[in-house]
Amino acid sequence: xxxxxxxxxxxxxxxxxxxxxxxxxxxxxxxxxxxxxxxxxxxxxxxxxxxxxxxxxxxxxxxxxxxxxxxxxxxxxxxxxxxxxxxxxxxxxxxxxxxxxxxxxxxxxxxxxxxxxxxxxxxxxxxxxxxxxxxxxxxxxxxxxxxxxxxxxxxxxxxxxxxxxxxxxxxxxxxxxxxxxxxxxxxxxxxxxxxxxxxxxxxxxxxxxxxxxxxxxxxxxxxxxxxxxxxxxxxxxxxxxxxxxxxxxxxxxxxxxxxxxxxxxxxxxxxxxxxxxxxxxxxxxxxxxxxxxxxxxxxxxxxxxxxxxxxxxxx
Amino acid sequence: xxxxxxxxxxxxxxxxxxxxxxxxxxxxxxxxxxxxxxxxxxxxxxxxxxxxxxxxxxxxxxxxxxxxxxxxxxxxxxxxxxxxxxxxxxxxxxxxxxxxxxxxxxxxxxxxxxxxxxxxxxxxxxxxxxxxxxxxxxxxxxxxxxxxxxxxxxxxxxxxxxxxxxxxxxxxxxxxxxxxxxxxxxxxxxxxxxxxxxxxxxxxxxxxxxxxxxxxxxxxxxxxxxxxxxxxxxxxxxxxxxxxxxxxxxxxxxxxxxxxxxxxxxxxxxxxxxxxxxxxxxxxxxxxxxxxxxxxxxxxxxxxxxxxxxxxxxx
Numbered sequence: 001x002x003x004x005x006x007x008x009x010x011x012x013x014x015x016x017x018x019x020x021x022x023x024x025x026x027x028x029x030x031x032x033x034x035x036x037x038x039x040x041x042x043x044x045x046x047x048x049x050x051x052x053x054x055x056x057x058x059x060x061x062x063x064x065x066x067x068x069x070x071x072x073x074x075x076x077x078x079x080x081x082x083x084x085x086x087x088x089x090x091x092x093x094x095x096x097x098x099x100x101x102x103x104x105x106x107x108x109x110x111x112x113x114x115x116x117x118x119x120x121x122x123x124x125x126x127x128x129x130x131x132x133x134x135x136x137x138x139x140x141x142x143x144x145x146x147x148x149x150x151x152x153x154x155x156x157x158x159x160x161x162x163x164x165x166x167x168x169x170x171x172x173x174x175x176x177x178x179x180x181x182x183x184x185x186x187x188x189x190x191x192x193x194x195x196x197x198x199x200x201x202x203x204x205x206x207x208x209x210x211x212x213x214x215x216x217x218x219x220x221x222x223x224x225x226x227x228x229x230x231x232x233x234x235x236x237x238x239x240x241x242x243x244x245x246x247x248x249x250x251x252x253x254x255x256x257x258x259x260x261x262x263x264x265x266x267x268x269x270x271x272x273x274x275x276x277x278x279x280x281x282x283x284x285x286x287x288x289x290x291x292x293x294x295x296x297x298x299x300x301x302x303x304x305x306x307x308x309x310x311x312x313x314x315x
Numbered sequence: 316x317x318x319x320x321x322x323x324x325x326x327x328x329x330x331x332x333x334x335x336x337x338x339x340x341x342x343x344x345x346x347x348x349x350x351x352x353x354x355x356x357x358x359x360x361x362x363x364x365x366x367x368x369x370x371x372x373x374x375x376x377x378x379x380x381x382x383x384x385x386x387x388x389x390x391x392x393x394x395x396x397x398x399x400x401x402x403x404x405x406x407x408x409x410x411x412x413x414x415x416x417x418x419x420x421x422x423x424x425x426x427x428x429x430x431x432x433x434x435x436x437x438x439x440x441x442x443x444x445x446x447x448x449x450x451x452x453x454x455x456x457x458x459x460x461x462x463x464x465x466x467x468x469x470x471x472x473x474x475x476x477x478x479x480x481x482x483x484x485x486x487x488x489x490x491x492x493x494x495x496x497x498x499x500x501x502x503x504x505x506x507x508x509x510x511x512x513x514x515x516x517x518x519x520x521x522x523x524x525x526x527x528x529x530x531x532x533x534x535x536x537x538x539x540x541x542x543x544x545x546x547x548x549x550x551x552x553x554x555x556x557x558x559x560x561x562x563x564x565x566x567x568x569x570x571x572x573x574x575x576x577x578x579x580x581x582x583x584x585x586x587x588x589x590x591x592x593x594x595x596x597x598x599x600x601x602x603x604x605x606x607x608x609x610x611x612x613x614x615x616x617x618x619x620x621x622x623x624x625x626x627x628x629x630x
Binding site: 134145148149180182189190191193213214215216217218228229230231233234235236237238239240241242244245246249251253255 | 449460463464495497504505506508528529530531532533543544545546548549550551552553554555556557559560561564566568570
């Protein structure tokens with residue numbers, strides 16, 4: 001297995017990414033190769049400074065970088081030798097089995113859709129996030145930004161994708177899928193959620209448990225929450241801001257600590273035809289390490305094959 | 316001035332509502348009459364038990380109650396002698412100048428639209444909520460649930476309504492209006508926010524400052540945030556849940572304390588042709604008192620006249 005890592009992506013790259021790669025390497029078995037994609041000379045310098053053997057890694061040298069502010073679609077086209085563009089080329093060609101980056105999220109999404117494409121039957125890939133639960137454990141929320149406008153069938157697909165992710169990668173058997181809504185009753189909601197409820201309810205591919213509301217996000221009523229990417233993105237950023245506030249105020253608490261993105265490593269983009277993970281822009285080495293290990297888990301669990309099978313049955 | 320209060324509405328009514336009325340009375344001047352709408356005998360008993368003079372209040376006796384679980388539209392029609400239905404009848408007839416209730420929110424919205432109706436030019440009334448700011452002070456978010464699906468012109472109207480509320484009632488001069496969105500740049504968002512941005516930007520009736528994201532809710536970038544009622548309701552309930560979590564965990568903090576709904580008294584329904592305030596279902600006497608005083612402030616500030624004038628100019 002070869003696991004690709006964009007070492008140029010993220011606010012603290014390449015220092016944080018290479019240090020993260022060194023840490024990840026320690027948790028990988030010898031047959032699991034870590035492929036560092038980016039400026040090889042810089043990477044080797046950082047490795048040497050940190051007494052890490054360059055022989056423990058494979059390198060694919062690139063000369064361009066897609067910045068955080070770059071327009072995703074334009075950047076993918078105009079910077080063919082960027083670490084993200086090359087990473088997806090390698091992924092498409094099967095030279096790596098997973099690709100992760102803490103760089104430009106939009107470019108990761110567009111790059112994935114242009115190169116490995118979506119799994120047949122999946123109409124929209126979705127971004128995911130982990131939601132810590134008050135009683136321990138976690139939930140998965142999707143979509144958190146890939147699709148600002150959604151149709152009911154997309155929310156059903158998010159439910160299937162989220163369920164398989166939770167089962168395969170997060171060890172959550174028979175996950176309960178809920179619809180993020182503004183009332184508990186079936187008829188509540190906007191046009192999207194009102195039309196989505198019966199679709200979710202009738203599906204035999206998910207374990208649908210009904211509506212949840214904003215106040216239920218951290219409780220134990222669900223494992224997977226589905227919503228359009230606009231709602232999910234607002235929720236994600238609002239929840240993150242609360243975590244930041246508790247940090248700034250020095251509030252120590254086991255629950256708030258579990259908001260720390262570092263331990264989750266990043267957000268899988270679900271529905272792409274290969275394991276792709278996007279890390280937080282501010283990823284430190286710990287986050288990078290966990291992002292690499294998450295992408296490895298996606299390969300090992302045969303998640304893509306299971307999604308392909310699930311959507312083959314549907315369509 | 317006569318201020319109407321539904322003494323049957325809320326989880327702790329009529330005890331909490333009548334006790335709240337006693338407290339509110341102390342802050343009102345002699346010419347400001349408080350009209351208690353509900354079961355008169357029960358009200359008088361509570362007043363007497365608490366050594367409050369029944370002569371300090373006016374009473375309108377009603378025999379029915381709209382419950383929290385009642386269907387709003389049906390209940391308004393089927394319970395004509397309910398405290399909410401009668402309250403709106405009095406408001407429509409000009410026998411009271413403001414009406415507030417901690418009862419069924421949907422019935423308050425429907426009752427208002429059926430009786431006093433919307434101000435000419437206002438296409439959709441909106442529910443508001445107060446957002447505490449980290450640096451002190453507060454913001455206003457609307458719509459938080461009256462309109463699950465919105466059009467761009469509704470968001471512009473929310474901006475105008477919110478601005479006038481902030482200026483007249485919350486003492487916020489020249490309030491800055493922001494669009495709740497999923498990116499800072501003008502072109503970001505879903506179909507609704509993308510189409511709303513230019514409308515808000517071009518309006519001369521509001522002081523538009525651009526997009527905000529979920530993470531900006533508690534910062535100082537805006538005074539009024541507008542969004543569709545689905546997004547706003549999810550935000551409201553999520554923010555409330557954070558507050559409840561900090562309470563349960565015993566976290567003491569000045570900022571979190573300002574999430575306490577009691578001090579704000581309730582949410583004005585903006586766009587109706589009379590001052591109407593809805594209180595939190597769990598309102599205690601302190602919250603009821605502040606709800607009454609908020610509705611009084613709406614009358615005293617001539618808010619309805621100012622909104623009428625603003626929408627007369629537009630249309």
